[in-house]
Amino acid sequence: MTHVTTNSRVIQVHPSDNVAIVIEHGGLEAGVTINDECTTTMPIPQGHKVALKPIAENDSIVRYGEVIGTALVAIERGAHVNENNVQLPTAPALEELPLATRQPPEQAPLEGYTFEGFRNPDGSVGTKNVLGITTSVQCVAGTVEYVVGRIKRELLPRFPNVDDVVGLNHSYGCGVAINAPAAVVPIRTLKNIALNPNFGNEIMVIGLGCEKLQPSTLLEDRPVKIYENTEAADPDANVLSLQDESFEGFGDMVEGILAMAERHLERLNQRQRETCPASELVVGMQCGGSDAFSGVTANPAVGFATDLIVRAGGSVMFSEVTEVRDAIHLLTPRAIDREVGQALIDQMAWYDDYLMQGQADRSANPSPGNKKGGLSNVVEKALGSVIKSGNSPIVDVIGPGERLRRKGLTFAATPASDFICGTLQLAAGMNLQVFTTGRGTPYGLAMVPVLKVATNSYLAKRWHDIIDLDAGRIATGEASIEGLGWELFHLILDIASGRKQASADRLGIHNDLVLFNPAPVT
Template sequence: MNAETFLVLHREDNVAVALRALDAGTQIDTNGQQVQVLTPVPAGHKVAIRHIARGASVTKYQQTIGVALCDIAAGEHVHVHNVAMPERHGSGQSGHETALRAAEIDRSDTFQGFVRPDGQVGTRNYIGVIASVNCSASVCHAIADAFRGAAMEAFGNVDGVVAITHQSGCGMSASGDGIAILRRTLAGYARNPNFAAVLFVGLGCEVNQVEDLAASLRAGHDGSIRTLVIQDAGGVREAVTRGAAIVHELLEVADRAVRTTVPVARLKIGLQCGGSDGYSGITANPALGAAVDLIARNGGTAILSETPEIYGAEHLLTARAASDDVAARLLAKLRWWERYAAENGGEMNNNPSPGNKAGGITTILEKSLGAVSKAGGTVLNAVYDYAEPVSESGLVFMDTPGYDPVSATGQIAGGANLICFTTGRGSVFGSRPAPTIKIATTTHLFERMRPDMDFNSGDIVDGRLSVEEAGMQLFQFILEVASGRRTRSEENGIGDREFVPWLRGAIM
């Protein structure tokens, strides 16, 4: 059976990845040794290519992804039924233990973006209508809905009016992590360069007061931060009428913005993966990593996140941290997550979802090793708290949950003006104001969900492209999207209801 049927990622691995479903009795040839498949192996899943003794490491990517629960014969399906997490994993090493490919700025690529007064650059030009509290969410949507279709024809340089709403803002303490994270997230969206201006809408009696939010943002924004309080306006209808009038004023100013040529150093992309499968760490994530290296070489920024999904692979990041302090900060975040999961009756090892497992991912180690590959090979320059403004260039890390909408929300609040999202099972996620590029792991997925997928990395496993070639093509596609090319999620109208801040603290 030829190599197009299976893939051994490293000569020291003891498993191969099935590139198509393998029937029992199928013969595969690994380095001249014939192995007969003993049990059916679905596409994307693993098959043992030599005997693995009970308690021995199961290795993929030349890394341990689990331990054998029993003796596993060569040719057996290797998955959750016969593999478990090891008791200890991840080296916890702190910095400088491998040769690093430094993120030297040695390229001068450009894109067409909107330069803002504060020097940031937008890839889109939106007006935001942001709720301070769930009680003002309906009014925010009604204001935004007034600018659908023909109402926007007079504003050809504006991408639209987006309602940013959530389910919090009151019934919570006026101090502590919960309100601090919510305010930081909302303020981050207001500062995002893809918004030309924003209108904050509050009810009036909530804990999260709109004037408190706006006061810290107004300096240097020349009237682009406006507020509206429903109770002061006289009720819902009056607030919608007044809010629509304010947005119309903001649109007239925003429409004067034009795209100009700017360096890729002004790009700030969020890295996401969701609905991962056995191919994610082979195609889409490494291709995105190659594109990240090109962005870093241009002086741009890439934000890796989803802290629970680097668990077990953190040594690959600490080994290329810019300093011991950066490495220690990342390890401290992981220790916090271990405590947080335990306090809530969970454990980090249970992270892979049913969809992940159906796609061939067995343990969090396997998932994490694949997830880290989308960070490329450059130095890790900084570690940020959730929704904290990102100021460093190159590769950085933001502490977020693994749940994609919450994680992407934090990245956009941190300043990401574009999201790159790899998927093996088929996520339909979108985000506004930052466009989302969906990267399919296989040609089969890309063709099956073509109206939702933007880029096919399946050409790597199909043998048509190397990882580096796919990364270069993805990099060029990123520049096209940053310059205004619409993504599939934008064409589908998805992204204005995917704002999901990380909710922490007591709800009272």
């Protein structure tokens, strides 16, 4: 995608665009000259679109070289183009899309790049060394939160190689239609989160005892060893149920969990960082609190870094079905084969049906904050979002809650919700996440480092202690997409190695897990 900056005031992404976005903080007043032909006719906020030429009623509005909508009314040159005068176009018809028609660009392998990670017996590599305590039902969440606090205060200081203790609480497990077909999504999500490489295969499960989702279900791929409240308790125990009749009161339950945690901490403490090739990176790309700069600064730089990781043999996933659906015609040609292309279409169709059943449609996205940041509709948002995927071929498509199967670039189907997307990318096996934002969000995950990239320098300066990288320098001409992409790639290696700490981890800002449950609740 070619970037054409007409002057220091606006950015025109593609030569065929009839709109440009305002760069200047504080926006432009009426009467400001943009170029020889265009002068603003009204105030236009930063990030919002200005019409570079007259646009007749029902004519196409073009950004990124793609139609983002049609004009609801005639729009004069120099006027403000926004959600009030742009009509949402029809989504691309899924049955007419080209599959695997684009020859992937020639990209030489990227060799010699490494990071310091925690290698697991199954060959996966963690970027953190974390004791994960998952729950089989929300009923025990309060107990787990209480115990995690005790572990951090009383046990963790004795195990310096362990980074953290995390309670994997959620709202699932009982009062749900657990045998409904769609229940496979939350169940496999919880099972696969327990396999995340940052937990070093030392996951603990705390259950109640009477729930529909029994603890053993979450560990069906590994031995289940029940904790017994006796002096001869199994040192390898990984499951504890609070309703076990051997417990006399809450204090007994807590002591049992502490005893089990201590043994897991002892084993985790033996893990040491070792030099691993960059091919062991599993990076999730996500955006949230997006603005009109997302698609011209942060996301293109992330896309460049995506290609670097793929060239190094690593794994990258991009997600957010509703922020892909309107740009799907740009992605199906990049599928490595027709089967992968069809899988992309199948995921779009599944989500179309899911929204229809809920009597919703894609117009529910974007958010009020996205619109305030200059995004008129979900088409414009999607075109800026998919740029995070770079130019690499798409080698696989996985459903919500599934694990990655192949190295390279994968589309991991998730809702666009930041918290649900992050939860599902954890289940897919990511060991680090890159999160771009233009409006700002303190989002973070305790299980993996979350590296936050600002789309504009105003946000990066205002939130100087929350943002890890300022991509707004691309808009001001201080940096290039390629330069920022390399900077991000090196920062990913440093954070994956523990040499640098993501701001969210340094500040202790961590969001709850949020499961995607399309099944009925009983």
